[in-house]
Amino acid sequence: MYDEYDFGDLRRLNYNEYEYLETQMSKVGKRMFVEHYYAFKRKDRSILDKCPPNMKPETFRKRALAAFTIFDFNLEMHALYKILYSPQLPREILITAKQIYEYESLMSEYLSKQSYLG
Numbered sequence: 001m002y003d004e005y006d007f008g009d010l011r012r013l014n015y016n017e018y019e020y021l022e023t024q025m026s027k028v029g030k031r032m033f034v035e036h037y038y039a040f041k042r043k044d045r046s047i048l049d050k051c052p053p054n055m056k057p058e059t060f061r062k063r064a065l066a067a068f069t070i071f072d073f074n075l076e077m078h079a080l081y082k083i084l085y086s087p088q089l090p091r092e093i094l095i096t097a098k099q100i101y102e103y104e105s106l107m108s109e110y111l112s113k114q115s116y117l118g
Helices: 015-028 029-035 037-041 046-048 058-070 075-086 091-117
Strands: none
Touching: 015 046, 015 058, 015 091, 029 037, 029 058, 029 075, 029 091, 037 046, 037 058, 046 058, 046 075, 058 075, 058 091
């Protein structure tokens, strides 16, 4: 399905990284990770105060903190890759995850070429 995408290929992770990602993603939730991806990427701590009405504030806070750690360990592309292979998610979440993944992949390629050139 997304074989052309390899930036987040889970086979590139060692066992400990994979287990850590699994644990953190189960804490965060795939939907929440995608919906707030750029806030987590920016390390925008103000998101901790934006709890949705259907969730307890402490639960939201714990989930958000788990998402921040995914970025701290540079596992966000692997998390998106994992999400792309989650057919049980609503279509709009999968589309958004794919768009984020493609954009982030292109930016990563561009930045690596720029640093190579100089």
